[in-house]
Amino acid sequence: METQSPNGSLQKQSLPPKNYGITKPISLAGPSEADIQRNTELQKFLIESGLYESKEEAAKREEVLGHISEIVKSWVKQLTRQRGYTDQMVEEANAVIFTFGSTVHGPGADIDTLCVGPSYVNREEDFFIILHDILAEMEEVTELQPVPDAHVPVMRFKFQGISIDLLYASISLLVVPDDLDISHESVLPNVDEQTVRSLNGCRVADEILKLVPNVEHFCMTLRCLEFWAKRRGVYSNVTGFLGGLNWALLVARVCQLYPNAVPSMLVSRFFRVYTQWRWPNPVMLCSIEEGELGFPVWDPRKNPQDRFHHMPIITPAYPCMNSSYNVSLSTLRVMMEQFQFGNRICVEIEQNKSQWSALFEPHLFFEAYQNYLQVDIVSADADDLLAWKGWVESRLRQLTLKIERDTNGMLQCHPYPNEYVDTSNQFPHCAFFMGLQRKEGVSGLEGQQFDIRGTVDEFRQEISMYMYWKPGMDIYVSHVCRRQLPAFVFPDGYRRPRSLRHPSQQTGKTCEDVTRSRSGSSCFIGVLSLPISLALPMMKS
Structure with a gap:
């Protein structure tokens, strides 16, 4: 913008920077030389990881x-x-x-x-x-x-x-x-x-792209965080974690808070912001407008059901909704642990103690717990399995919620989004797994039993309501300890030798924690009232 000075000459007048979001930025700082170098290294890593479409x-x-x-x-x-x-x-x-x-x-x-x-x-x-x-x-x-x-x-x-x-x-x-x-x-x-x-x-x-200060920086940061979420097992809306839209909204809010930051800085600030976020305070890119068409918008003051959302991430287009309604207490706990992991690695990267590759180490889910629920899904043929699996997977989140409800949150669940296929099974088959552990930090729980047979039965009854059910479609739910996990869940078809495992790879646990958990003192054998050999088949009535 140009204005005329008293002597008639033209002078440039800078416009005030545009504010994005519902609050002022946390920082207007741009990148240092070290930030630019880290950003170059991050982009090189993403390209070498094959994340860009040819x-x-x-x-x-x-x-x-x-x-x-x-x-x-x-x-x-x-x-x-x-x-x-x-x-x-x-x-x-x-x-x-x-x-x-x-x-x-x-x-x-x-x-x-x-x-x-x-x-x-x-x-x-x-x-x-x-x-x-x-x-x-x-x-x-x-x-x-x-x-x-x-x-x-x-x-x-x-x-x-x-x-x-x-x-x-x-x-x-x-x-x-x-x-x-x-x-x-x-x-x-x-x-x-x-x-x-x-x-x-x-x-x-479309609205997100209008609400971020730099679309190119937003896109690279989102590409990075989506890859990270998939590697760490927290990318799945249907399982109760977050999907692509949710991650885009979270990244966009960080872009608003640090409008002049480059992607390497935004990734680091992402973890810094969300490890400290006080949920259920909502993440919003803009103010919520009521609109004139009468559609309900997210408002916990007016809508009782909105008060039970654990991790509200609000969409910016009318009618504004909570995009993360699937998140449960269990999946929020897992995501917060992963945010802490990400924050720790980013601090190390900024201190030149780690490389970007460390941030994307896959989460070792099958080494993180002593006890698991295994949900086997079988069908008479492959086409039927595809539809049957889709139905069961869309309902697995309900099993997590029911276990939380029936154990008053004392038995914590970690549903894992990945499906596993047993190629040795004569029938088309796939399996999902859920890590189980007692809630930490609550006295008087040692030796407490959790009988979830009724919970599983209720879940099976709901699954059996599938309107396209065909003979041969079955589901089995069983409790397995870590040492009894089937070989098909491991990338090479077998467990790694204990000597190759490193305690620090178990997120959020100290060496002492890992040693204690491996001693077997907290193993759920029999404690769940689900004997290891017990399978709970669902037969269509």
Whole structure:
């Protein structure tokens, strides 16, 4: 901006820096030479780790999105014709594809996709039945899995080997224009809450990019933190941890608090901020607005259910919601431990005592606990297993909540997002695991028993309500000690010798803690009232 001085000459006048977020920044400091060097090293590490999409992969992704766009346009025209609309309406009939989810693309990443269609094309029958059947007939489509009863209904499949999560939103227009702007609230009138949630994936992603001071720095930091979360076992919305949108919101808030920081600084500040965050105080990128359409927004003062959210991370687009409603006390505890791990390593990196690779060491889940629940999922054939596994996995979070409830939080759970496959099993099979331990720091618990047979039975009863159940679909829940874990959970098919393990690799535990836990004094054999050999099968009644 230029102004005229009294003598007539032009002078440059600097504009005040724009404030981002609902509070002032913590620091306006830019990078030092050491920060710039660390940032270069971090970017080199991310590239060498294969986290950036190649030109060929980007082109393939765009090609696949083009095919899906053609499919949904043809599907809408077909329905328009079948419902007796005029030839002109059939000609104009349209559906538009948007992508969202994480704002960074890496090799092999799922593509989160939203299809927006006209008012007369519905989700329940037209999308989940008619479009599903069209996709099922296509050779390019594999692993087709509809999840109509999810919080955000979704159809999952692979198209030419690329994983797609496809949502659907029917808006109050007879004809959907190709240049539709879904960031505007005009798309929201007269739609249900599932449609609002479907639309908000894209709307929130767009809004985030408007609310960060430097999009390039935000994207690199998010790429780094998502990779870290996957390596440390805390990237999974369905399991009760955080998904791509949640991590994007957390990173964006740190970018607002340190607007001039480079990604290496932002990663370090991320852990510094969230190890000290006093949950359940919410993370918000902007103020919550009520809006004029009457949709409920997150407000624990008005909505009793919002008071029970443990880690609220609020979306910035109207209607503002808590994106992390799946987080439980158990998964919050695990994430806080991992934040502390990240903070410790970042301090060491800044002191030149560690390299970036140390931050991304995989979490040794199967060495962290003495006791585990093993949830085996089996089916008569591979296609049935895909649908059955999806159903069970979407409900595993409920098992964590029920164990918390029935033991008054005294038995802590650590659900692990990874699935494991037993290739030696004659039936299609996969397994999930949950670490178990007594709550620390509570006196009088030594020797306390936890009988969770009734809890598991209740969980099995709920699982048995699967509307697409077929003979052969079963679930088994059993208690195993660490030394009895099956070989298929280990990367090389066998346990590492004890001498190769290092106590410091168990997050948040001192050498003394690890030695004590390995002594067997706290082993749950028999204590859970689940004998090691006991499996709890679910048979369809």
